[in-house]
Amino acid sequence: MKINAERLASGLLSVVAFSALASLLLIALFIFREGLPFMLKIGLCDFLFSPVWNPAVGQFGIAAMIVASLGVTLGAMLIGVPLGIAGAIFMNEFLPVPVTRVIKPAIELLAGIPSVVFGFLGVMVLAPLIRAHLGGPGLSFLAAAVILGIMILPTIISISTDALAAVPPAYREGALALGATRWQSVYRVTIKAARSGILASLILAMGRALGETMAVIMVAGNTVKIPRAVTDPVRTLTANIALEMSNATGMAREALFATGVVLFVVIMILNGVALSVIKGRGDRR
């Protein structure tokens, strides 16, 4: 009886585990089936490298959006990563535990704030500030990068904090006993020991930045054009799909699926690169 129950449980759990994989496969299959024929029809090069997007006259180039997606994600990481990692180190290594107990849930609450609220904040506060001080229309590359940078903070902070907390205290104690200062022990020992967790938080954060749609639509201005300045408006791949989906028919609809294919591939490439970086570092140790 007991063994059967065990088997049942493990069987059920594996079904559940594989259902996640199955849904990933189904999603991939579906968007590729809808999007790939279109890409081959109009030519992969025209689709990927032309910056002109005008579905009404049959011009489907998404180069400007690829640039925008990658650029905005990079911008968000430049803002979010230093702040996030510094925050995690500060919380875990320097703040007294009672204070951390208050701050950590607060930061995790930040992760629960819906993206539309961040977008609203961007439209109401950030865009007018950018317009007043830096010029341009306010809704811009910079606004999107800053908002996304804030949005990825909780992901980075909470996962990195967990990784840092999981480092055995003996490591720190050993470093201190050898005469290292507190900062030296953090910088040379704790961070290195928690490296894979911290990198995992960065991968998740990057995925979130690249995939975020609602907040970006609200603050980025959505102009299909390769930006020349950070105050220029941009349209990301995700924004393109969400913006035009409701009205698109025929070729325009297929083009949106093809946009989805590109997004999928971009995310796979970025995740692959990030994972191989982690692995490479791990081997060198």
Added chain:
Amino acid sequence: MSTGRAVHNYRMQTNALHLRFSFFCFPFLRSLLAAFLAAGLVAGCGRPRESLTLAGSTAFQPFAEKLADEYMNRNPGVVVTIQGGGSALGIQSALSGTAQIGMADLVKLPPEADGLRHVIVARDGIAVVVHPDNPVTNLTLVQVRGLFSGTLRNWREVGGADHAVAVVSREAGSGTRSSFEEIVGGVDLSGDALIQDSNGAIRETVANDAHAVGYLSHGLVNSRIKLVTIDGASGTEADILAGRYALVRPIFLVHRDTLSPAGKAFLDYLLSPPAQAMLAASGLIRAK
């Protein structure tokens, strides 16, 4: 030693978290389930009702919902469902029969709607709007074309302050955008234009940017933005009925030849004087 305690504390914390979650979630879920079941019972026990679906134009959707509520109050035997999805979807669903009646706000119906019957239920003006602080009060249709095509790039060129124009438009495929571009004529939307995906988002953008110009459904203009007269006409019902205001498009209802009696009755209601008066009161222009 201390490692062990730390891990232990951590487990305690997560356990406490789980307990708290289940404490909050389960009663809530249960009552939600109960509410659903109750709703199902109530709905299931009533007399069989006739149902009718309208789908399409998001511009007409709120008005149609209002009228459908009113109609259902008067005729408890009919359930009218209003769905959005856009004008193109409205025509498609009328063709396929997913919706008995399709709604489309377009200057003229596309060729695929040839097999359908159509009736104009109302007209909707498109207002060109700017920030309330903008000194520009009137534009000619030619100036509107120039602003949106990106050939007039500074407000100075149309009598405003010396500042670059921020053009705000709708996404490709939007019924409002295609109507606007077709009526204004020869608009090749400026590559620098900001794109927003709803009337509301256009209104927010223009209300927040002192140098923006956008367009939206006439009924949705409020005090946060300023309507610009076009060739001297402000797009009131009188202007439009007299033909003084060019930026107006019809809202079509399309259906197949074989429309159910319930569908016909609802169409008749939409065209009846009280319904038309309600539409006019909420900012649309009467069909006749």
